[in-house]
Amino acid sequence: MTSDGWQLTEDIDDFLARAGDFLRSRPALHNTPLTDLEKLRLGAPGTQGDQAAAFGRLESAGEVHAVFYLTRRGRLGLTRLSAHRTNRLAARLAALGHRPAHVIADRATATAFAEAWQRHTGATAAPFWRTHLYRLGTLTPPRPGPAGRGRPAGPDDREQVVRWCREFCVDVGEQASVDLIDAGAWADSRFGDRHFTFWESPDGAPVSMAAGTSLVGGMIRIDPVYTPAQLRGRGYAGAVTAAAGRAALAAGATEVVLFTDPANPTSNALYQRLGFVQVDDFAGYRFS
Incomplete structure (x- = not known):
């Protein structure tokens, strides 16, 4: 267990074996990670050369509370995180040398990560997508x-x-x-x-x-x-x-x-x- 609770891997099968139940527990909210990760798992057209640089799950007492995935093309996907945990994830990714090109998540999490990423790296964040999710x-x-x-x-x-x-x-x-x-x-x-x-x-x-x-x-x-x-x-x-x-x-x-x-x-x-x-x-x- 790491000090911040994040478990990182580059093995998508291992990641999904451990985090799949969490993702499937809220399929509406997790719809984008579910579809993105399935395409990566299958090596679908358009994903060659875009394998994940890192998969992460936030885990405590054997329970997964959040996940992220970062592809080599810089797509960072997040499930819902508190501002504090978002800040710690940004610090962890920056320390590891990862450089996401963009982040997509629920609005509160995406905004918190963008602000944290600016603080930790000095990068400029610009909004490019805003949407309502309906089920x-x-x-x-x-x-x-x-x-x-x-x-x-x-x-x-x-x-x-x-x-x-x-x-x-x-x-x-x-x-x-x-x-x-x-x-x-x-x-x-x-x-x-x-x-x-x-x-x-x-x-x-x-x-x-x-x-x-x-x-x-x-x-x-x-x-x-x-x-x-x-x-x-x-x-x-x-x-x-x-x-x-x-x-x-x-x-x-x-x-x-x-x-x-x-x-x-x-x-x-x-x-x-x-x-x-x-x-x-x-x-x-x-x-x-």
């Missing part, structure tokens, strides 16, 4: 809904999916994802492992799409949801999100979650009408 309570499809039906996207829909994912990234300012898609590195993008659902009009034309992550820890995250600009305002986003939610439940998910932009009251209200309930706020900070 699905009782799915309530829109009534009345738009004409048409939901259906899973298949291999023949690949070109449509790629084009709409690019348009989505342009809309939300995710230039790094646009660059990967434009370079033909679809598998390396954050969409390469998604399962897509279309809402199609009665004539069979796709008009909106939503996607879900693979099932891990009983959880599926819906991301992204996209409707082309010229087709918005017709109820398609609500219909396709409900269809993706049904698909997630049918796949065995006990928790279905999604992130929303706090600055978009329309989408937040829509997801609440569908039965999603806000759980927490999350944030990300980049470091110089």
